[in-house]
């Protein structure tokens with residue numbers, strides 16, 4: 322008794338000492354996932370919503386616009402859900418004034434959109450032709466935003482590469498993209514930089530590299546397994562650095578703006594936080610994702626673990642050099658420090674464990690990592706198959722960025738959740754729940770000392786969701802795509818987000834719960850606008866989906882249960 326008592330006390334003291342010495346650092350082992358924090362954001366915190374050109378504009382062949390790789394990709398059959406295209410999408414090209422009034426209505430501080438490269442340079446090459454009608458469109462959009470006191474945050478590359486550059490050079494496989502992209506960026510700084518102060522070079526280059534050049538699920542649809550993604554990423558990182566230097570030397574003095582990049586990344590949590598192999602696997606998952614791009618930009622070179630793993634696997638294949646390209650020492654110092662802020666896109670989390678891939682089946686980006694991804698079947702997944710709502714992962718990712726990259730200034734450039742196509746429900750309480758949870762974890766991260774300056778809800782409107790066509794709706798506003806003029810209807814989450822913005826956070830429990838009630842009240846009336854929908858035709862589909870889903874859930878739960886049992890035994 323005495324002994325155990327003493328040991329207990331010693332432990333207690335030890336824990337106290339550890340806690341005190343770690344007071345400044347984020348507690349990675351704490352497990353208080355569910356406690357909600359009531360409080361407000363720092364003054365001047367910027368609230369916004371986002372979109373991208375190909376996903377919303379439509380007008381794919383209007384006013385002198387050239388073809389992008391996404392126009393060509395979606396016009397081939399079998400590439401997207403129901404062979405859908407972004408040809409007309411939300412008709413955002415014609416309705417931008419209406420959309421800005423929606424933004425104004427929500428009292429947003431900023432709006433994030435992207436410029437379609439082939440709309441202002443039809444072949445992608447400046448010396449070929451500049452399409453003044455396209456230039457004017459974005460100029461009018463920027464003016465309209467500023468007139469309403471909304472700060473434009475402008476993305477230069479949100480995936481719509483001019484098709485000519487793909488055909489002639491192989492797109493991002495070719496080093497010549499660096500100069501063409503720099504010319505395009507330079508034209509944007511020249512024409513819009515007097516009014517635009519926040520520039521994002523690339524949106525989610527991970528997706529461009531992996532889905533465009535490795536799996537082929539996205540345009541240009543190439544399947545260059547094991548090499549394509551690494552080469553595309555290499556050129557994108559160099560192109561980003563070049564554009565940052567162009568702004569820095571030619572425009573910064575006059576225009577006084579900032580240039581950053583927007584990286585996306587899931588959080589990876591070790592399945593077993595006491596197992597060193599799981600811890601290393603989870604770290605590798607995050608380094609191969611966000612770290613692939615962030616480490617060169619903040620530290621000058623790829624993460625050591627990527628160099629080690631891809632190098633080792635290349636050697637096993639009998640290759641003389643690594644499939645991961647290398648930067649010269651000159652390039653390293655040129656690339657290091659080329660982001661005035663970091664844009665972060667984040668949606669979901671995975672549990673990660675170590676998994677070895679046999680190398681006889683050919684190497685890919687995915688087998689290079691040696692990880693397996695797991696999910697907890699209790700996590701809500703209202704929309705996209707990959708998108709589980711795990712708010713606490715957001716805080717962890719933000720703390721990871723703070724410690725790895727020297728606490729950079731961060732703008733959240735994408736965060737949100739989708740719903741399935743057949744869901745015409747405007748009372749989107751699961752989206753309210755998602756935003757509430759994620760925004761709260763962001764607030765906790767700010768209290769941890771992470772330097773987050775703004776938040777962008779993704780997205781303003783339902784829109785074309787790439788290979789998923791129109792089957793996944795991310796919008797705060799519902800868009801009726803079957804109607805010719807694409808009317809927009811507010812979902813309940815619009816009301817809820819407005820209240821967060823108005824209070825600049827979450828004042829107290831009673832009020833926040835009241836917001837939710839109020840938001841769902843208003844939507845049930847506006848919901849009637851959609852009452853004419855052929856909802857009954859979805860009834861069968863729902864039952865068809867429910868039965869297999871329940872079965873899958875049962876199997877998953879038993880699997881997880883088994884796993885825990887087995888682990889306990891070992």
Ligand SMILES: *[C@@H]1O[C@H](CO)[C@@H](O)[C@H](O)[C@H]1NC(C)=O
Pocket residue numbers: 398399403404
């Ligand atoms: C999409 O195109 C493919 C190839 O032509 C065709 O087999 C398929 O039925 C099309 N899907 C729809 C929904 O039209």
Ligand SMILES: *[C@@H]1O[C@H](CO)[C@@H](O)[C@H](O)[C@H]1NC(C)=O
Pocket residue numbers: 489490491494495496497
């Ligand atoms: C890059 O483009 C040039 C010009 O078309 C071509 O000669 C070269 O082979 C291309 N390089 C790659 C890696 O595709």
